[in-house]
Amino acid sequence: MTLGEIIDILDATVITDSVDLSINIRSGCSADMMSTVMYYHTADSLLITGLSQPSVIRTAEIAGIKTIVFVLDKIPDENIIELARQKNIPLLRTSFCMYTASGRLFQAGLPSCLGK
Amino acid sequence: MALDIENPIEGSFQIIGGNFDNAGEASSQLKNRLLELNVNDDIIRRATIATFEAEMNVIIYAAAGRLNFVITPTQIQIRIEDMGPGIENIEQAMTEGYSTAPEWVRAMGWGAGMGLPNMKKNSDVFKIDSVIGEGTTIEMTLNLT
Numbered sequence: 467m468t469l470g471e472i473i474d475i476l477d478a479t480v481i482t483d484s485v486d487l488s489i490n491i492r493s494g495c496s497a498d499m500m501s502t503v504m505y506y507h508t509a510d511s512l513l514i515t516g517l518s519q520p521s522v523i524r525t526a527e528i529a530g531i532k533t534i535v536f537v538l539d540k541i542p543d544e545n546i547i548e549l550a551r552q553k554n555i556p557l558l559r560t561s562f563c564m565y566t567a568s569g570r571l572f573q574a575g576l577p578s579c580l581g582k
Numbered sequence: 583m584a585l586d587i588e589n590p591i592e593g594s595f596q597i598i599g600g601n602f603d604n605a606g607e608a609s610s611q612l613k614n615r616l617l618e619l620n621v622n623d624d625i626i627r628r629a630t631i632a633t634f635e636a637e638m639n640v641i642i643y644a645a646a647g648r649l650n651f652v653i654t655p656t657q658i659q660i661r662i663e664d665m666g667p668g669i670e671n672i673e674q675a676m677t678e679g680y681s682t683a684p685e686w687v688r689a690m691g692w693g694a695g696m697g698l699p700n701m702k703k704n705s706d707v708f709k710i711d712s713v714i715g716e717g718t719t720i721e722m723t724l725n726l727t
Contacts, residue, residue, distance in 0.1 A: 501638075501694035504631050505703070509623070517691045521638075524606030525691075528613065528630045530623075553610075 467491050467576050469533055472512065473558060475574050476535060476567055481542070481557040482550055489532055489556070493579040496568045500525040507531065508579040514567050518542035520549055527553045537564045584655040584727050585619055591653040597640040599666070602690060605641050608649050609634040619653065621726065628704040629658050629724050635697040636662040636720055642687050643667060644717065658724040660705075668714040676702065676710075 470487030473480065496514040497503050500521055503513060509530035515522060516537050523546060526534055534550070536542065536559045550557050560567050572578070593615065595608035609630040616626045633649060640647035644666030652659040669675045676698050683693025702708040705722035712718040 498691055499688070499694040499696075500691040501635070501696040501700065504635060505696045505700045509627065515691075519690050520603055521605045521691060524610060524634070528606060528609055528627070528634045530627055 467571075467574065469556065471574070472533070472535075472571065472576075475570050476558065476560040476562060478535060478558040478560040481536070481547055481559055482555075485533075485556040491532055491576065493581075494568065494571055494576050495579040496564050503531075504529055506580050511579045512571070512576070514564055514571075516540060516564060518546060520546050522546070523549045523553060523555060526555050531555070533558060535560055535567060537562060537567050583622070585621070585653065587619070587653070587655055591615065591619075593651050595649045597637055597647045597649060597664075599641060599643070599645045599647070599664075601641060605638060606634050608637055612651060615653070616658070621658075625658070625724055625726060629660070632701045632704040632722050632724075633660055633662070635700050636660070636722075638692050639697050639718075640664045640666070642683055642692060647717075656725065656727050658726065660720075660722045660724075662720045664717045664719075666717050668716055669710075669712040669718055670714060672710055672712060 469489040491512045492510045493508055494512040498517045507529040511531050512533050513531045514535045518540055533556045539559050539561045613630045644664035647664030650661045678699045679695040681693045681695030687693040706725045707723040709721040
């Protein structure tokens with residue numbers, strides 16, 4: 467699924483300035499615990515989270531997560547947005563809650579990064 | 583595939599306890615070094631997940647620590663030493679989901695009790711030694727071949 471399709475499905479707003487809408491996302495995970503993300507991640511995935519700490523960006527960088535979606539329209543602090551720009555990780559926000567955002571993407575065919 | 587390097591490449595990072603803003607910076611820099619050396623993506627991911635988890639443990643539990651790495655043609659050797667409280671029961675600490683992290687650490691997205699198991703999962707050799715009141719030392723090796 468492309469990043470452009472994900473933005474449409476989640477009616478999302480791009481937080482970082484410019485993004486490549488053709489980035490291919492293969493799976494998704496939804497979590498606020500970054501340890502869990504690091505344990506169960508797969509590469510080229512999407513992270514849906516309500517947590518807006520700098521370590522979310524670094525978790526994505528290390529785990530090979532391609533983009534981060536903040537739920538409930540949460541906007542992270544500017545230093546976090548800047549860190550994401552430096553690491554070239556697109557940030558999105560959606561007004562949906564984590565459950566609904568995950569459900570919409572799953573229904574549209576994006577599998578879980580765990581595969582179950 | 584063995585790396586085409588003449589001498590081992592070494593690096594060292596100081597980690598300050600409680601400094602969440604810089605969490606993952608040492609792992610990020612290690613990742614860049616490994617990318618420059620054209621190490622396989624999967625091995626880079628495993629190595630830096632292991633070091634990131636180790637960094638987080640120092641930041642959460644210890645006053646300070648140091649992460650050292652040595653890259654040889656065939657291995658990545660990582661050593662993390664901290665000046666922390668030490669681990670009373672290592673077997674229990676290695677259990678997935680077991681955590682002694684306080685609530686405020688969990689609110690920041692850490693302390694799920696996956697750190698040590700994740701370090702072990704992502705390394706080929708994992709050793710841990712801990713002395714109560716002195717600190718914890720973790721050694722991890724990842725094979726490149």
